[in-house]
Amino acid sequence: MKKIGIQGIEGSFSEEAAQSYCNKFNVQEFELDYLVSSMNVLNSLTSETIDIGIFAMENAQGGVVIESVEALAKNQCKIIDMFYIEISQNLLAKDNVTLGDIEAIHSHEQALKQCKDYLAEKFWSKKLVEEDDTAKAAQDLAEGKLSKNVAVIASKNSAEKYGLNIIENDIHDLKKNLTLFLAVERIDNNE
Numbered sequence: 001m002k003k004i005g006i007q008g009i010e011g012s013f014s015e016e017a018a019q020s021y022c023n024k025f026n027v028q029e030f031e032l033d034y035l036v037s038s039m040n041v042l043n044s045l046t047s048e049t050i051d052i053g054i055f056a057m058e059n060a061q062g063g064v065v066i067e068s069v070e071a072l073a074k075n076q077c078k079i080i081d082m083f084y085i086e087i088s089q090n091l092l093a094k095d096n097v098t099l100g101d102i103e104a105i106h107s108h109e110q111a112l113k114q115c116k117d118y119l120a121e122k123f124w125s126k127k128l129v130e131e132d133d134t135a136k137a138a139q140d141l142a143e144g145k146l147s148k149n150v151a152v153i154a155s156k157n158s159a160e161k162y163g164l165n166i167i168e169n170d171i172h173d174l175k176k177n178l179t180l181f182l183a184v185e186r187i188d189n190n191e
Contacts, residue, residue, distance in 0.1 A: 002030040005041045005050035007068070009034045011135035011158035017085050017181040018054045024083065036133055038068040042075035045186055053077065058180045059087070061173055062113035068182075081183040089115050089172040092138055092164040093151040099167060104129055106137040106146060107153035110179075115153055117173040138162045 004022075008014035015032065022030055033050050035041045041053040056065045089111055093102065104127040105112075105119065111134050112119065119128065131137040134154040140146050142162035151167065152158075159166050 005033040007055035011161040038071035062110040077184040084178045091168040103149040111153040114172045118171045
């Protein structure tokens with residue numbers, strides 16, 4: 001069974017990317033290890049606790065994922081696949097919270113960049129807070145770790161997984177919001 005480490009937690013776009021990768025290569029027996037950051041993914045690859053690592057590298061709107069570049073600069077690995085998935089950013093909130101109730105929006109830096117025009121138009125006066133992961137922000141909101149009047153930008157899977165309402169769908173600025181993901185493995189020193 002393949003052990004695949006991903007950037008993000010359950011409900012993250014990296015989880016969607018890992019499922020896409022496994023479908024593409026007909027990997028039927030796999031276990032996901034939710035490692036939150038690219039650095040954790042590559043460190044786990046180096047320490048041989050995972051077989052494959054998957055993380056975001058670049059988004060058409062948000063640009064290069066800096067944390068992934070920094071992680072790659074500090075770790076050696078072999079790229080085994082590069083693939084795009086379409087990202088749907090959504091505004092999520094708790095029950096009975098309306099657009100007018102929202103005081104702040106939390107999400108990963110990339111999600112905030114991908115929705116910058118939307119946010120500038122609808123939430124220009126509200127606080128934007130960067131989090132480590134879109135799905136983690138959704139989980140924190142659901143668990144009451146964030147104020148009730150906070151909204152998060154995350155996937156539809158996150159809304160479903162953490163019991164949040166989708167206030168607005170597809171709030172990303174680009175019609176085709178593509179993100180490049182890398183699948184990597186350890187370098188075999190015998191090659």
